[in-house]
Amino acid sequence: MHTSEGKHVLITFARSFLTLELSRLMAAAGHRVTVVDSISITVSRYSKATSKFIKVPPPKFEPQAYCRKLSQIVVDEGVDLVIPIHEETDILAMMVGLFDPSVKLFLTDFATLDTLHNKVSFQRKLDEMGLPTLGFASVSNDAELAAVDFGAPFALKQSYSRGSQNIYKVVPGQPLPSPVYEDGNEWLAQEWTSGTSYCTYSICHEGRIYAHATYPVRYAIDGKSCLTFTETRHPGIFDWVTKIVAETNFTGQIGFDFIDNPDDGLRCIECNPRATSGIMMFREHNRVDRAFFGDNVDAAGNVELIEPDPDVDKMIGVGMLLYGWRKEAYPDNTLRGFTKEFRRAQDVITRKGDERPAVMLVPSYAAILRTCMKYKVGLAEAFMHDHEWDGRRY
Template structure:
């Protein structure tokens, strides 16, 4: 059990498996867990770890109303800590800049100020910040037009929006072979980033005032189109550990933070992008780690997952993991073995509700896909996405 006294924690984006896992971690540590979401049946509401669920406006489309709704929950329920999941982090950080007195001082909003969150979220601004700090980067350039694209002076590169996420398009551009039909949005331009072959890793950290309080590293093995991880296995990597400590200190960061890395032979370690919010690395922490202490910043030593900890996103592996683009050089037989031997995120003998409610929860996502006319991976997060808007 945690040494903390019982706290009341509000976790947003309850449809997420990350919210479900964090709710279980907080519940196992003795805290009271509340959940919010804009859909009717977020999977986390069916967890025995959750005491109340609240339906809120959509943060992407009604950010002010959503922020007011969260503030009302905090005041009415006496919430001690708000943990935002996905890009609701940036939306809430942005909105409270304009309405700074909505939340009582007794409640901690677990993220950094909007200026830091926005700089880290913007893929181009993040790389520029690293360069100013003297941290080595892959070659990169801002692309606002076809002319900018054709002027990129390094060979093969990745092309993606400065505000985007793993479920969205990434182009691999070879010399002289530019993608056709590109749209250029002045509010969300593209970044061209050198394509480097190497070993890919992700990290996840819980931070307070520039210090890392909890930390996990995992290699990219199965991923939707090579970008959104489906399996997670804790590994040790001292180079990544040191890199993250340096970066967190430089930005004086508070909140949850993820990085995508590539380790290039004979060149070293580079950071591809930053996710200044909850990422799937939280799935590697089990109740025995007492990672709740990191969210409240009361631990001295860095909390890490148990050795060999592993998890798999079952529905995602069934839908995408078998595809060649997701499993890279692994055979279908290897895929089946890896799927069967890895602990699931949803199923739990101590908490059967989410497993039984999975068809209902997935129905939410299908409805969102139909409503917004997007694919299923994008529908999952669509009304919680943030693309740099400050209104």
């Protein structure tokens, strides 16, 4: 059943490699793609897969102007579906009233997004569902931090934060960190565990999964943000994701971080209710576009799940060059092992017949460096700084 041929999709956060790859997948399936961003020079803008680029206000700092601009673009350009990529997802959900009711935003309601995004409320939600969790506690001041006692090391991270930012490992008997406390952005103290780490990516409609990928954390920035992607079929993880998506009646893109410990079993560490790097694991023939439009359903109403090919092996090449060779990027990392991986994996940026995004990498990063100077943050933070959401209500 294919009813979505030749649609017009608008994809946000054009600087992202996720947007670039999704644009290529959509264009290959016959859809028209418009991309938007708050900076002018972005990799997706120069891809043959995109038909138009439009500069928009930064959603973090001008949320209403951002949403009004997108609403205008949808009407002016005849957009059929808006697919948000990063944490502008939360802002769009919060301000859905600024859009005409006929506009299709591929996301779930704000209350659900917030429950899943907030690291403390997400762990509480798992508790409510009867799913096992690591020990956790909410921390809003130094007294509450000092009172945390799991009898073991624990991680400390803000409820609204990205996986590679501001994580402390607190060890009993050692000096406590001095986190900055913010109203409305409490810290999560979460029992530290070891094991095999996995990430997931799913495309969902009203509590059902239409596409899904699971990939182990291998080469990564500081062991957190993945740089390489290989498909892994993990029934236990898929069962968890299925339960959470159904419980929340979720619609949109969603990812989860898991650790599989040999002694304690599977534990879900946090949720990212937005696009994740797993979208880059799909190939054109997988027709993952059908999942966004809800087309991969048989005559009986059963979802024909779309998954990546078992042999998929991809990487973010520029990320590997910047971080993959470092000791902390991979357990027992060696230059020889890194070189072998770099030669074997397919770069998600470089594409035969669509070379301009790779050519424009340097100018694109120069534009992001200007963001570094504007907001006085590092390169990794600047990449998404003006598209982050830290729990503020507008």
